Amino acid sequence: MGQIIGNVGVLDLTKATEESIQGIDEISNAGVVLYRPETAHFLTRLNIGNIGKSKELPEGAQLHQGVLTIDKGYLASIKDTMKLFIIGVVIFDKNIDPEQISKEKLMISGIGKVYAPSHLSGAASSTVTDGTISVSVYEGAPPRIENGEFTLTNTYLDGQEEKVNLLVNGVLKLARDLDMKKFNEKLNKLEVNGVLNLYAEQETEFYRKKADITGVVEVTPAGYEVFSKLTRINSRSVRRFKSKKVFTKRPIIFEADVTRELISKTFTNIQTSSYIVCHESLEDIMYEITNIEAEILPYEHSFVLIRDDETWSNEEFLALEKPVNFIVDGQLTLQKDVKGDVLKEKVAAVDVLSEIIIQEKQLKGSLQSLVRVNTGRIIEAEKKRNGDSVTLKNVGELSL
Numbered sequence: 001m002g003q004i005i006g007n008v009g010v011l012d013l014t015k016a017t018e019e020s021i022q023g024i025d026e027i028s029n030a031g032v033v034l035y036r037p038e039t040a041h042f043l044t045r046l047n048i049g050n051i052g053k054s055k056e057l058p059e060g061a062q063l064h065q066g067v068l069t070i071d072k073g074y075l076a077s078i079k080d081t082m083k084l085f086i087i088g089v090v091i092f093d094k095n096i097d098p099e100q101i102s103k104e105k106l107m108i109s110g111i112g113k114v115y116a117p118s119h120l121s122g123a124a125s126s127t128v129t130d131g132t133i134s135v136s137v138y139e140g141a142p143p144r145i146e147n148g149e150f151t152l153t154n155t156y157l158d159g160q161e162e163k164v165n166l167l168v169n170g171v172l173k174l175a176r177d178l179d180m181k182k183f184n185e186k187l188n189k190l191e192v193n194g195v196l197n198l199y200a201e202q203e204t205e206f207y208r209k210k211a212d213i214t215g216v217v218e219v220t221p222a223g224y225e226v227f228s229k230l231t232r233i234n235s236r237s238v239r240r241f242k243s244k245k246v247f248t249k250r251p252i253i254f255e256a257d258v259t260r261e262l263i264s265k266t267f268t269n270i271q272t273s274s275y276i277v278c279h280e281s282l283e284d285i286m287y288e289i290t291n292i293e294a295e296i297l298p299y300e301h302s303f304v305l306i307r308d309d310e311t312w313s314n315e316e317f318l319a320l321e322k323p324v325n326f327i328v329d330g331q332l333t334l335q336k337d338v339k340g341d342v343l344k345e346k347v348a349a350v351d352v353l354s355e356i357i358i359q360e361k362q363l364k365g366s367l368q369s370l371v372r373v374n375t376g377r378i379i380e381a382e383k384k385r386n387g388d389s390v391t392l393k394n395v396g397e398l399s400l
Helices: 072-076 118-127 154-158 180-186 200-208 260-266 280-289 314-318 340-346 363-368 381-385
Strands: 003-012 024-035 048-056 062-070 082-092 106-117 134-138 144-152 164-174 187-199 212-220 225-227 231-233 244-248 252-254 267-272 275-279 295-299 303-306 309-312 324-328 331-334 347-352 355-358 371-374 377-380 390-399
Touching (some): 106 118, 180 187, 187 200, 280 295, 295 324, 295 371, 355 363
Parallel strands (some): 062 082, 106 134, 164 187, 225 244, 275 295, 309 331, 324 347, 347 371, 355 377
16 A cells, blocks of 8 residues: 555645656645646546645746735846745735836736735736735735734733734634733734634624634633643642633543542533543543533543553563553554453553554454544554555645
């Protein structure tokens, strides 16, 4: 079997050849696919699960990704007509004279957006040769571009001398203490391409801004505390929570010394899209205080949580005193010497949330008998070596 590639932000097929695509069986998702007429047939040859957008790169076009600011100096440097293919944003500086801009000098196509001050909107629009690219007018300062994960805070707003046009590509989080009156006063325009996180108590004021959201809006219910990372809770740390409501997308681990009495005094509700690890004495109370989608993973004696890549030998399993629960949320490799009867003796249950690699095919039966939750996969090492794996998971740009 060939190579399997996970998610690709930009897949560049403009220089692809039969040799460069050989050995690729599948690409799960491609945000943008670029091709030329002579390489267009590779779109059907490659098994691409989902394609956000596909575009033909014009002959002689200059590719630019990200944010490009066009000012007087940039325009003065253009000697011949420039064909500009963008994947991102073009911002025309407000100090440009309209007569500096012409379609004969600059031609813009691609995937993205063009921003121009009001006195340049007509001239900027004339340079756009692609009907899928829109031109937005900005007042005051040029748009501020934030990529990745960005938290909007009062400090950020206080630092702006004039109204801000804010564009976020990625994840925008509104700080819990964000002054929503200041939010509406300081922001002229807000655009989000990706995910917006806000609190329920901020919704009314937020939607008055009439922000342009392309993506997903996630609302944290009112009165909930957010756990933004994996949280381990023991009998000491649990006491700082008093009748708390929790909202999280990350695992919560309750150590064995956390009692039912402590839980009843500290947590009233847990809303999670991840999983909760707890002692089996807490299992029923966890079902009472969590949402129906929550995965409850109880253990009797102890547990091993695999979050990264770990390799276990038969000797390591034999060293376990009592049967242990294994929760595999990373990659667990079982060495060749691991015996099926040792697994059955030393492992209470296995929750396969990601991947387990076995060296011997006959071990699969013993392992399967211990599996309690299986949302991942158990794979033989030989198949993995032959390419039955996602060898590339997330790639910003891939040229073939």
